[in-house]
Amino acid sequence: MRSEFLPFAPPLIGDEEIAEVAQTLRGGWITTGDRAHEFEERFRDYVGAEAALAVNSATAAMHVALAALGIGEGDAVVSTTMTFASTIHVIEHQRARPVLVDVEPDTLNLDPDQVEDAVKRTPEVKAIMPVHLYGHPADMDPIYDIAHRHGLAVIEDAAHSLPARYHDRVIGTPPPGFDQPNLVAFSFYATKNLTTGEGGMLTGAPAIVEQARIWSLHGMSRDAYDRYTSDGSWKYDVVLPGFKYNMADLQAALGLKQLARLDAMQRRRREIVAHYDDAFGPVEALETPYERPHVRSAWHIYLLRLRRERLGLDRDAFMTELRKRKIGASVHFIPIHQHSYYRHRYGLRPQSFPVAQREYERMLSLPLSPAHSDEDVDDVIQAVKEIVRDHPARMRTVA
Ligand SMILES: Cc1ncc(COP(=O)(O)O)c(C=O)c1O
Known part of the structure; x- marks a missing residue:
């Protein structure tokens, strides 16, 4: 057994990142400035988007997206x-109403048929917010089609999905010819595929992204950076009651170096996923994650599902066993309909979300980070196999 606890998703930070942050600290400008703008440009080019706005979280990116689209x-x-x-x-923050749907059983992404039903029975719907869960893109073709037919915006929660592909498109860019607003929010939280500690990025068409930029910094018509540089002016106008969501240069410095090593980090993620798949694929009590054809997952999370009919312990007990073996697993996510705020406010019941409810009860997420060594991965595999071996399904008694 391991002597030290294995963290679930430690960041991979190298000397380059440390040097870049140190240089920014020494440079005299540490909040939003050249680094943040450079990070926006590099990120925009990496995903092939038209414009990008660096903010301090994916939550902020989604919030300013809704605000910029006037959803309220x-x-x-x-x-x-x-x-x-x-x-x-963020939908609640804007005083709009979330209409939640159930998910598809393989990817656990929102089910386009249910999206269509929800849109048809709710005339107030102005936007669809798909989440590319675990790094696997939601089924976007039917979602874009619904948005096109009903005149709805699409705001994608891509917190998990840098860099993912859906058909020949990178997540972060709209399909050619899509005629509705399309914004995409990425997260650089500490556990994400690319981290700035805390951070996020919004991509989309330049006009809406610029509107979102105003929302992201106090609603000021020019950003603080311009006010303090030699070619800036002290004058500014507040055109909106905006938020304080800007990304600091310190974070962007980290982001620039992380972006430069993203492809290498992704290769390591896929290597670990392949090890897990090889080890768990043949184990009948376990169900390994799916990657649909024509999709390239960003593999943010490795989802393991338990086949309860073949296993003598439930998910919660499985998590406890992993913890005893010093393996830091997690669960993504406790569905929204289970949380007391949403349950009470909208009268949500598990029966309305049978797939999410069933899958939630048998899911767990295994450690996955390019910072994990082969030995770490082997420890996880050994621990999981041991738990399965030691807890066979109870024999059914024949009457
Ligand atoms: C699916 C999903 N959406 C949004 C977020 C929020 O990201 P952030 O912490 O950057 O606001 C997270 C964070 O973990 C997430 O997992």
Whole structure:
């Protein structure tokens, strides 16, 4: 057994990142400035987007996206119950109403048929917010089609999905000819595939991204950086009651170096995923994650599902066993309909989300980070196999 606890998703930070942050510290400008703008440009080019706005979280990116699109009181937004709370919180922040749908059993991404039903029965819907869960893109063709037919914006929660591909498109760019607003929010939180500690990016068409930029910094018509540089002016106008969501140069310095090593980090992620798949694929009590054809997952999370009929312990007990063996697993996510705020406010019940509810009860996420060594991965495999071996399904008694 391991002597030290294996963290779930430690960041991979090298000397380059440390040197870049140190240089920024010494440079005299540490909040939003040249580094943040350079990071925006590099990121925009990496995903092939038209424009990018660096902010301090994916939550902020989604919030300013809704604000820039003018979505607010009296409006509704369709999203998924299987996500992190903040995807839905930002709809609440705007005083709009979230309309939640169930998910597809393989990817656990929102089910396009249910999105269509929700749109048809809710005339107030102004936008669809798909989440590319675990790094696997949601089924976007039917979602774009629904948005096109009903005149809806699409705001993608891509917190998990840098860099993912759907058909020949990188997540972060709209399909050619899509005629509705399309914004995509990425997260650089500490556990994400690319980290700036805390951070996020919004991509989309230049006009909306610029509107989002105003929302992201106090609603000021020019950003603080311009006010303090030699070619800037002290004058500014506040055109909106904006938020304080800008990304600091210190974070962007980290982001620039992380972006430069992203492809290498992704190769390591896929290597670990392949090890897990090889080890767990043949184990009948376990179900390994799916990658649909024509999709390239960003493999943010390795989802393991337990086949309860073949296993003598439930998910919670499985998590306890992993912890005893010093393996830091997690669960993504407790569905929104289970949280007391949303349950009470909208009267949500598990019966309305049978797939999410069933899969939630048998899912767990294994450690996955390019910072993990082969030995770490072997320890996880050994621990999981041991737990399965030691807890066979109970024999059914024949009457
Ligand atoms: C699916 C999903 N959406 C949004 C977020 C929020 O990201 P951030 O912490 O950058 O605001 C997270 C964070 O973990 C997430 O997992």
